[in-house]
Amino acid sequence: MFTSEMRESIKKVEQTRAERMKTEPERMTAEEKDALLKAFHPDYRADGFAEIKVGPNKGQKAPKELTELLHSNSILLSENIDLSKIDYDCDVLVIGGGGAGASAAIEADEAGAKVVMVTKLRIGDANTMMAEGGIQAADKENDSPVQHYLDAFGGGHFAARPELLKRLVMEAPDAIKWLNELGVMFDKDEDGRMVTTHGGGTSRKRMHACKDYSGAEIMRNLRDEVLNRNIPVVEFTSAVELIKDDKGQVAGAVLLNMETGDYLVAKAKTVVIATGGAGRLHYQNFPTSNHYGATADGLVLGYRLGAPLLYQDTIQYHPTGVAYPPQLFGALVTEKVRSLGAMLVNKDGEAYAHPLETRDVSASAIIRECAEGKGVDTPQGKGVWLDTPMIEILGGEGTIEKRIPAMLRMYLNYGIDMRKEPILVYPTLHYQNGGLEIGGDGFTKAISNLLVAGEAVGGIHGRNRLMGNSLLDIIVFGRNAGKAAAAKSRTVEIGTMNLDHISAYADELKKAGIDTGKTSPMLLPKYARHER
Amino acid sequence: MSNMVNVYFYGKKYSVPGDMTIMTAMEYAGYTLSRGCGCRHGFCGACATIYRIKGDNTLKTCLACQKQVEDGMYVASIPFFPTDKRTYSINDIKPTQQIMMELYPEIYSCIGCNACTKACTQDLNVMQYIAYAQRGEFEKCAEESFDCVACGCCSVRCPAEISHPMVGLLARRLVGKYIAPETEHLKARVEEIRKGAYDDMIEKIMQKPITEMKELYNTREIEK
Ligand SMILES: Cc1cc2nc3c(=O)[nH]c(=O)nc-3n(C[C@H](O)[C@H](O)[C@H](O)COP(=O)(O)OP(=O)(O)OC[C@H]3O[C@@H](n4cnc5c(N)ncnc54)[C@H](O)[C@@H]3O)c2cc1C
Ligand code: SF4
Ligand code: SF4
Ligand code: FES
Numbered sequence: 210m211f212t213s214e215m216r217e218s219i220k221k222v223e224q225t226r227a228e229r230m231k232t233e234p235e236r237m238t239a240e241e242k243d244a245l246l247k248a249f250h251p252d253y254r255a256d257g258f259a260e261i262k263v264g265p266n267k268g269q270k271a272p273k274e275l276t277e278l279l280h281s282n283s284i285l286l287s288e289n290i291d292l293s294k295i296d297y298d299c300d301v302l303v304i305g306g307g308g309a310g311a312s313a314a315i316e317a318d319e320a321g322a323k324v325v326m327v328t329k330l331r332i333g334d335a336n337t338m339m340a341e342g343g344i345q346a347a348d349k350e351n352d353s354p355v356q357h358y359l360d361a362f363g364g365g366h367f368a369a370r371p372e373l374l375k376r377l378v379m380e381a382p383d384a385i386k387w388l389n390e391l392g393v394m395f396d397k398d399e400d401g402r403m404v405t406t407h408g409g410g411t412s413r414k415r416m417h418a419c420k421d422y423s424g425a426e427i428m429r430n431l432r433d434e435v436l437n438r439n440i441p442v443v444e445f446t447s448a449v450e451l452i453k454d455d456k457g458q459v460a461g462a463v464l465l466n467m468e469t470g471d472y473l474v475a476k477a478k479t480v481v482i483a484t485g486g487a488g489r490l491h492y493q494n495f496p497t498s499n500h501y502g503a504t505a506d507g508l509v510l511g512y513r514l515g516a517p518l519l520y521q522d523t524i525q526y527h528p529t530g531v532a533y534p535p536q537l538f539g540a541l542v543t544e545k546v547r548s549l550g551a552m553l554v555n556k557d558g559e560a561y562a563h564p565l566e567t568r569d570v571s572a573s574a575i576i577r578e579c580a581e582g583k584g585v586d587t588p589q590g591k592g593v594w595l596d597t598p599m600i601e602i603l604g605g606e607g608t609i610e611k612r613i614p615a616m617l618r619m620y621l622n623y624g625i626d627m628r629k630e631p632i633l634v635y636p637t638l639h640y641q642n643g644g645l646e647i648g649g650d651g652f653t654k655a656i657s658n659l660l661v662a663g664e665a666v667g668g669i670h671g672r673n674r675l676m677g678n679s680l681l682d683i684i685v686f687g688r689n690a691g692k693a694a695a696a697k698s699r700t701v702e703i704g705t706m707n708l709d710h711i712s713a714y715a716d717e718l719k720k721a722g723i724d725t726g727k728t729s730p731m732l733l734p735k736y737a738r739h740e741r
Numbered sequence: 742m743s744n745m746v747n748v749y750f751y752g753k754k755y756s757v758p759g760d761m762t763i764m765t766a767m768e769y770a771g772y773t774l775s776r777g778c779g780c781r782h783g784f785c786g787a788c789a790t791i792y793r794i795k796g797d798n799t800l801k802t803c804l805a806c807q808k809q810v811e812d813g814m815y816v817a818s819i820p821f822f823p824t825d826k827r828t829y830s831i832n833d834i835k836p837t838q839q840i841m842m843e844l845y846p847e848i849y850s851c852i853g854c855n856a857c858t859k860a861c862t863q864d865l866n867v868m869q870y871i872a873y874a875q876r877g878e879f880e881k882c883a884e885e886s887f888d889c890v891a892c893g894c895c896s897v898r899c900p901a902e903i904s905h906p907m908v909g910l911l912a913r914r915l916v917g918k919y920i921a922p923e924t925e926h927l928k929a930r931v932e933e934i935r936k937g938a939y940d941d942m943i944e945k946i947m948q949k950p951i952t953e954m955k956e957l958y959n960t961r962e963i964e965k
Contacts, residue, residue: 331787
């Protein structure tokens with residue numbers, strides 16, 4: 210499968226392996242990291258960003274592709290939607306069928322609220338399903354929520370909102386317990402102790418996993434639970450605009466049946482946005498690890514209603530996306546591969562950095578190696594080696610099959626045996642650090658009955674996120690949103706419903722002299738090729 | 742670039758680059774996917790597909806996002822298959838053989854044809870995990886079915902009309918909740934937090950100025 214140039218380089222990787230394994234590459238100092246990020250991290254590329262000209266974050270920057278969506282008019286601007294014909298009427302409307310949405314739906318149902326979930330594809334067709342590596346929680350004796358706080362706060366460049374981060378770390382053990390009691394099969398030893406490892410930037414081994422199907426195992430349990438509870442799940446149905454009432458509250462959403470093109474109206478006392486990430490916007494032309502529906506819809510919807518964004522200018526590029534073979538380009542190679550001992554090695558066989566630096570540092574270092582001629586050429590660009598055979602040497606034969614079976618299978622499909630040969634990686638667009646701003650209670654500050662949970666939230670992690678803290682945040686903040694929404698719905702009275710904010714936004718755009726000629730949200734990326 | 746190959750989507754011929762997956766090749770051919778496409782990376786099972794290569798009568802199953810196109814491939818996607826999930830309350834059931842009999846009695850009609858195993862897109866020994874489920878050996882069933890992505894390809898082929906992924910899922914939930922040993926350190930930590938053991942410390946660290954936090958972070962001890 211490998212080209213002859215790749216084969217030549219593999220020889221060097223093999224030659225240096227024994228020597229490399231004797232020492233651990235040094236970690237970078239804070240200053241070295243800063244300099245590296247400024248020089249090579251995509252967030253520092255000015256031409257990847259544009260200024261937002263309207264709305265609450267006016268004057269700030271966002272990735273160009275997101276700015277364009279924020280600068281576009283609603284799909285519904287020229288539609289006439291009859292809001293008096295209500296298709297769904299509920300206490301809690303959950304938008305998005307990933308881990309955050311499912312957790313919210315379960316807890317809201319548990320609290321006795323009438324819940325409806327709408328989701329773009331099927332429930333579980335979501336980034337949550339794809340998470341491989343694991344989920345953090347400080348539940349071991351040598352660890353504590355305070356230590357977890359420190360790791361996450363530092364890893365996020367000291368920018369996390371303290372009240373959000375506090376909830377994340379303090380409720381982490383309970384989140385794991387909740388999942389375990391739903392039936393999630395965590396990796397445990399015979400005595401029931403969790404098998405935990407490091408992730409990039411952790412100071413304690415607190416990464417819990419379910420082999421390398423962690424997200425899938427969590428998502429399929431949550432999905433099963435939602436279905437067992439008979440919570441209505443409306444699949445292939447996207448929210449395309451939020452509805453407001455005359456009191457300034459959110460009052461539901463206009464939905465689009467993705468198959469028939471019909472619009473539907475959902476009325477709700479509270480709304481939870483759990484629409485996830487934005488990988489399919491392909492910022493700076495990066496490939497992505499995200500699912501098909503990750504197009505930042507929730508951000509666009511919330512923003513048009515007046516909810517501010519936070520840290521929308523910080524994106525996580527996962528250092529190890531697949532660089533080769535071409536069929537897997539951009540797919541994720543879980544960080545666990547490095548947790549288990551594989552080193553990052555350049556074309557010449559040098560371990561140029563510690564394998565477990567935080568993701569932004571690690572990604573920048575790969576981009577640097579490739580920019581400085583130390584990357585291996587691939588059909589779609591360049592890459593560096595991830596020396597996977599080291600895992601079998603360190604952990605014993607069979608470790609890869611036992612701990613990262615999904616990775617092994619993915620590569621074997623294309624004739625690459627990662628137990629015997631290293632694999633080629635390059636950063637892939639992975640995670641949206643920023644999103645809609647919420648308070649410690651999960652509500653947006655601008656709209657009193659609108660909540661946000663999961664990857665659509667900004668501020669929990671700051672300007673970078675550690676592996677394992679996102680699966681955690683969707684459970685912690687998803688559950689919280691469900692409970693809080695259910696409680697809130699008891700006191701909310703919805704007034705007269707309207708979509709006036711759509712034309713108000715259009716006026717603002719016009720005043721700012723902006724006309725993208727497009728509409729938003731995007732819903733799905735456009736991959737179909739048409740010859741004419 | 743790469744060689745072009747001829748493939749047939751729902752019987753209609755298209756010429757596509759040979760290094761594409763079925764999914765990207767369909768998009769290359771002009772299809773806008775709304776069904777049959779979820780994660781695009783082999784985890785969600787949305788893209789179950791059945792195909793046959795021209796000149797060969799064997800029907801094969803795969804995930805469209807993980808399978809490279811081949812010349813003469815006849816492709817039909819199975820964006821939905823009516824597998825039959827039974828509902829139950831996880832808190833009210835017990836991990837006994839009885840529960841499988843109640844919820845999925847059809848597993849006892851398995852005729853041992855092995856069509857499910859042959860169809861599995863994840864190369865799992867599906868017939869075996871159904872056999873474990875029949876015998877109430879839930880841990881083995883859970884282990885064997887763990888990598889299941891619920892694509893449903895096995896169920897499409899099963900003469901006994903079994904919904905295999907649902908059976909595996911039930912076994913795994915039973916193992917996760919009831920059979921796997923309990924985690925004492927987890928229970929203890931949840932209890933400590935509930936009692937407020939960390940309340941002061943967390944408030945303190947939240948109040949610390951950034952300079953002090955930087956110092957703490959950069960000098961923190963890292964577990965080997
Ligand atoms: C490949 C991969 C590996 C990862 N590995 C890890 C890991 O090991 N550890 C970790 O902690 N984190 C990991 N992450 C990150 C983590 O999985 C995600 O950030 C998290 O699961 C997001 O959950 P969510 O519920 O917010 O969003 P999602 O799970 O993406 O769910 C959002 C849902 O909303 C739907 N939706 C979107 N727009 C609309 C709309 N307009 N109307 C209706 N529905 C809509 C989507 O289709 C989707 O179903 C990984 C992410 C990826 C992509
Ligand atoms: S066992 Fe699971 S992965 Fe295998 S074919 Fe059946 S549903 Fe698909
Ligand atoms: S396909 Fe059905 S009948 Fe045949 S072995 Fe599998 S479960 Fe049994
Ligand atoms: S699209 Fe998810 S497995 Fe293929």
